[in-house]
Amino acid sequence: MLVVERRKVGIKSLLISTVLAATLFLFSPIVSLAEPSAERFQAMDILHRSYSRLQPGNNPDGVSEIALLLAKTGIERALALDPDFAYAHIVRAEMAMMEEDWETAEAYYVKGLKLVHGPDQIFSPVSSIEIKAEEVEADARVFLAYTYIQLSRMAYEKEDPQSALVNISMAKINLMLCLDSKPNPETKQMAEELLAMLPEN
Numbered sequence: 001m002l003v004v005e006r007r008k009v010g011i012k013s014l015l016i017s018t019v020l021a022a023t024l025f026l027f028s029p030i031v032s033l034a035e036p037s038a039e040r041f042q043a044m045d046i047l048h049r050s051y052s053r054l055q056p057g058n059n060p061d062g063v064s065e066i067a068l069l070l071a072k073t074g075i076e077r078a079l080a081l082d083p084d085f086a087y088a089h090i091v092r093a094e095m096a097m098m099e100e101d102w103e104t105a106e107a108y109y110v111k112g113l114k115l116v117h118g119p120d121q122i123f124s125p126v127s128s129i130e131i132k133a134e135e136v137e138a139d140a141r142v143f144l145a146y147t148y149i150q151l152s153r154m155a156y157e158k159e160d161p162q163s164a165l166v167n168i169s170m171a172k173i174n175l176m177l178c179l180d181s182k183p184n185p186e187t188k189q190m191a192e193e194l195l196a197m198l199p200e201n
Helices: 012-026 036-052 063-083 084-097 102-117 135-159 161-180 184-199
Strands: none
Touching: 036 063, 036 084, 063 084, 084 102, 084 135, 102 135, 135 161, 135 184, 161 184
16 A cells, blocks of 8 residues: 555545555455355446556556546446445445545445445455455545544534534544454554544543
8 A cells, every 4th residue: 555644644645545455455365154146246347347447557647537437437336236235335435535525425434334244245356365344344444534534624614513523523433443453554554643633532
């Protein structure tokens, strides 16, 4: 993953890190206890091809608006085919973050996290490289926390301090859950830096 500048967590850096990690699918194995449906495998294929549009190799001058639109369209196709596909919800949430649509990002992250430990969930397009649900959850919680921080900022701008404090509390909860899950070093660093930015009370 790309290194996030200490004490200053930029949204683009965070998203690029997650896109690279998810696209390359370099996580640990997970043993599936239920057979995924044919629709889920088809949705994963669509999701993977859509995500490939965001790879740096396909975007030497940066990710274009067209590439983002095509990726988003493909992700939504995957969700329409399989509405209970956890990974597709999480990836759709990342797209919302790229668009700075924080309310949409929150909704998709929350839905994805509710589904992520289902026995028939899959996180890789190929059987030879499997992805561990716990690592997907840890990454998603960091980005959900960042989303809550942005929602808090918006609430303060609307002079709604109560909602702002609720969102800060939700950010802290998700960061602590991430750290408790023993995430990989990059995710751990992101979570610790975000947590250090938040007020103690």
